[in-house]
Amino acid sequence: MNILELKDISMIYGQVRALSNVCLSVGQGEWLAIMGPSGSGKTTMMNIIGCMDKPSSGSVLLDGEELSKLTPSELTAIRRDKIGLIFQQFHLITYLTALENVMVAQYYHSMTDEKEALLALERVGLADRAKHLPSQLSGGEQQRVCIARALINYPRLILADEPTGNLDETNERIVLNILRGLHDAGTTIIVVTHDPEVAFEADRTVYLEHGRVADVVKKIEGTAAACASEAQDLVYAAKA
Amino acid sequence: MFFRMLTGALLRQRGRMAMIALTMALGASISTAMLNVMFDVGDKVNQELKSYGANLVVVPRGASILGDLYGAAEGDETPKPDKFLAEEELPRIKTIFWAFNIVDFAPYLDTKALIRGPGVTAEAPVAGTWFDKRFDAPTGESVETGIARMKSWWDVKGSWAEDGSPCCEASGMIGANLASKLGVGPGDKVFVSEKSEAPVTIKGVVNSGGAEDDWLFAPLWLVQGISGRQGLVSRIEASALTTPENDLARRAARDPNSLSRHEWDTWYCTAYISSIAYQIEEVISNSRAKPVLQVAESEGAILQKTQLLMLLLTALSMACASLAISNLVTASVMERSAEIGLIKAVGASLFEVSSLIITETMITALVGGAAGYFAGMGFAQLIGHTVFGSAIAARMVVIPLVALLVIAVAVAGSLPAIRLILSLRPAEVLHGR
Numbered sequence: 306m307n308i309l310e311l312k313d314i315s316m317i318y319g320q321v322r323a324l325s326n327v328c329l330s331v332g333q334g335e336w337l338a339i340m341g342p343s344g345s346g347k348t349t350m351m352n353i354i355g356c357m358d359k360p361s362s363g364s365v366l367l368d369g370e371e372l373s374k375l376t377p378s379e380l381t382a383i384r385r386d387k388i389g390l391i392f393q394q395f396h397l398i399t400y401l402t403a404l405e406n407v408m409v410a411q412y413y414h415s416m417t418d419e420k421e422a423l424l425a426l427e428r429v430g431l432a433d434r435a436k437h438l439p440s441q442l443s444g445g446e447q448q449r450v451c452i453a454r455a456l457i458n459y460p461r462l463i464l465a466d467e468p469t470g471n472l473d474e475t476n477e478r479i480v481l482n483i484l485r486g487l488h489d490a491g492t493t494i495i496v497v498t499h500d501p502e503v504a505f506e507a508d509r510t511v512y513l514e515h516g517r518v519a520d521v522v523k524k525i526e527g528t529a530a531a532c533a534s535e536a537q538d539l540v541y542a543a544k545a
Numbered sequence: 546m547f548f549r550m551l552t553g554a555l556l557r558q559r560g561r562m563a564m565i566a567l568t569m570a571l572g573a574s575i576s577t578a579m580l581n582v583m584f585d586v587g588d589k590v591n592q593e594l595k596s597y598g599a600n601l602v603v604v605p606r607g608a609s610i611l612g613d614l615y616g617a618a619e620g621d622e623t624p625k626p627d628k629f630l631a632e633e634e635l636p637r638i639k640t641i642f643w644a645f646n647i648v649d650f651a652p653y654l655d656t657k658a659l660i661r662g663p664g665v666t667a668e669a670p671v672a673g674t675w676f677d678k679r680f681d682a683p684t685g686e687s688v689e690t691g692i693a694r695m696k697s698w699w700d701v702k703g704s705w706a707e708d709g710s711p712c713c714e715a716s717g718m719i720g721a722n723l724a725s726k727l728g729v730g731p732g733d734k735v736f737v738s739e740k741s742e743a744p745v746t747i748k749g750v751v752n753s754g755g756a757e758d759d760w761l762f763a764p765l766w767l768v769q770g771i772s773g774r775q776g777l778v779s780r781i782e783a784s785a786l787t788t789p790e791n792d793l794a795r796r797a798a799r800d801p802n803s804l805s806r807h808e809w810d811t812w813y814c815t816a817y818i819s820s821i822a823y824q825i826e827e828v829i830s831n832s833r834a835k836p837v838l839q840v841a842e843s844e845g846a847i848l849q850k851t852q853l854l855m856l857l858l859t860a861l862s863m864a865c866a867s868l869a870i871s872n873l874v875t876a877s878v879m880e881r882s883a884e885i886g887l888i889k890a891v892g893a894s895l896f897e898v899s900s901l902i903i904t905e906t907m908i909t910a911l912v913g914g915a916a917g918y919f920a921g922m923g924f925a926q927l928i929g930h931t932v933f934g935s936a937i938a939a940r941m942v943v944i945p946l947v948a949l950l951v952i953a954v955a956v957a958g959s960l961p962a963i964r965l966i967l968s969l970r971p972a973e974v975l976h977g978r
Contacts, residue, residue, distance in 0.1 A: 357890065357972035378894060385892025396887045396975055400553035405546070412546035413892040454891070 389455030445476025569913030572866025577921025662727030673768025703731030870958030886974030
């Protein structure tokens with residue numbers, strides 16, 4: 306069963322076609338990586354999937370709900386209830402502690418629960434840093450707080466934008482392990498990345514070029530690096 | 546959580562919040578000072594405008610008003626009134642609806658008498674009056690009034706006379722021209738005689754530049770005694786705080802009976818000079834109260850303009866504060882756009898984000914407003930002592946007014962920032978697109 310379906314999505318900014326007739330399906334519990342050079346439309350696709358933008362044309366079905374016809378406040382509600390966001394720049398509120406940063410998402414979702422927020426920090430290995438301000442945390446720790454914040458409301462879909470982009474190798478491994486754990490627990494994950502190491506963890510990798518899906522690669526179980534191009538999953542923007 | 550975010554935001558932006566508080570404090574201080582002065586300016590301006598003279602003259606019905614005006618007392622036209630008012634009714638003036646607007650009043654018993662100085666005797670106009678009389682009004686209020694309060698602009702050489710009583714020797718004031726004619730000055734004694742004679746010790750020589758310079762002013766009881774008019778006065782001068790006349794007041798002045806019931810109530814319950822005059826006529830038997838319109842209208846107009854000026858300054862200061870606050874709050878929101886974008890991204894509604902910003906601004910503005918109120922009270926006293934030479938009373942009504950203004954300014958100042966929040970897209974600030 307698909308949790309997300311993009312049908313013929315186009316996004317036009319003035320003269321620029323950021324996305325052009327993109328079609329894509331993401332199954333429940335799948336880990337999808339989106340790769341592509343700068344300007345290929347990754348972030349635009351991310352914003353549309355994350356209910357932070359609406360496509361110029363086409364339809365987006367998230368958990369069976371058509372997003373392109375929703376009002377901004379309805380999109381906010383979808384984002385709040387179904388999506389967890391992880392950012393490359395972490396975007397933690399600087400004057401709140403790690404624990405409070407996690408609780409912010411609880412507060413705007415329903416109600417705060419300090420114990421639950423602490424548990425979320427424990428899941429990312431930061432229980433002992435709960436009372437620290439972001440400025441007192443390393444980049445890797447800040448990203449883990451960001452992940453804890455994304456998880457706290459048990460979203461159906463985790464959207465991660467370059468989650469390891471600002472991290473060293475050690476922290477990258479820690480973050481990937483956390484994401485792998487989430488995936489194993491059945492959470493759907495979509496990761497935008499430049500990093501093949503990250504993409505390698507995904508069940509499937511979508512390559513974007515000039516706003517179109519150029520290739521889709523599926524991970525073959527049991528192999529280390531070999532990926533096979535799956536012609537049947539290629540969704541070219543034939544109409545363009 | 547809301548309060549944690551609020552506290553965090555307030556503490557983190559101490560500098561900017563201090564600027565907002567300071568701006569609000571400045572606006573609130575000016576508003577507090579202007580509003581306090583505005584509410585107190587009536588009394589103060591009235592004190593200043595006393596130099597215009599009385600704005601009401603009460604004479605016996607049927608008597609000529611000309612005699613009330615000093616101009617008519619020149620040459621041989623010194624008044625010799627034949628109709629009188631009862632002195633015992635004077636305290637009733639402080640019982641009318643607008644009693645508190647009657648700032649001061651003084652009775653006069655005018656006559657012409659022979660005045661004998663050390664070497665010269667002359668016939669001159671004499672006015673029996675209250676210099677600084679204290680009495681208890683029928684309402685129980687203790688009233689101090691008299692010409693010492695009403696003629697504060699007189700240039701007096703020596704000191705003001707006292708009212709005294711018939712058991713003691715009387716003191717009086719003499720006009721500069723008459724003093725020169727009689728060759729007397731402060732401390733000298735003159736004898737005043739009409740039907741009987743009485744000594745008067747001159748306490749002060751008056752130089753007013755007007756008809757008063759030819760008069761002798763003696764205690765009312767003394768003139769009543771020498772003229773044989775016990776308990777009588779020929780006119781009353783009153784100084785009243787008034788509202789500028791309008792069409793309704795002018796129509797009422799012509800004929801109060803021409804007004805409808807509603808108009809009559811409005812007129813009666815407004816401090817028009819004509820309605821105050823009407824009310825005085827109601828309490829003083831057989832009297833006619835004449836407004837000195839050029840004085841009354843000037844006073845009312847000056848008072849109204851002064852109050853309007855204060856209101857405009859209040860509005861202007863608050864408008865400036867609002868503009869400054871709107872700039873500061875907008876700059877703050879722009880600086881915090883990533884934070885606000887994040888809050889929106891995790892599911893905050895526009896109302897929730899806006900209420901966070903408005904609450905931050907409101908708390909800061911109220912703190913600044915409270916500080917501004919106390920500073921404004923200081924400014925008000927400074928204005929009072931510098932401009933009017935006396936303190937400005939602290940009016941309680943100013944507190945809610947300033948609080949409302951501060952809230953209104955904080956909300957108005959937050960509006961551009963709210964507009965910015967509404968248009969702020971999380972995708973732009975979090976992902977750069």
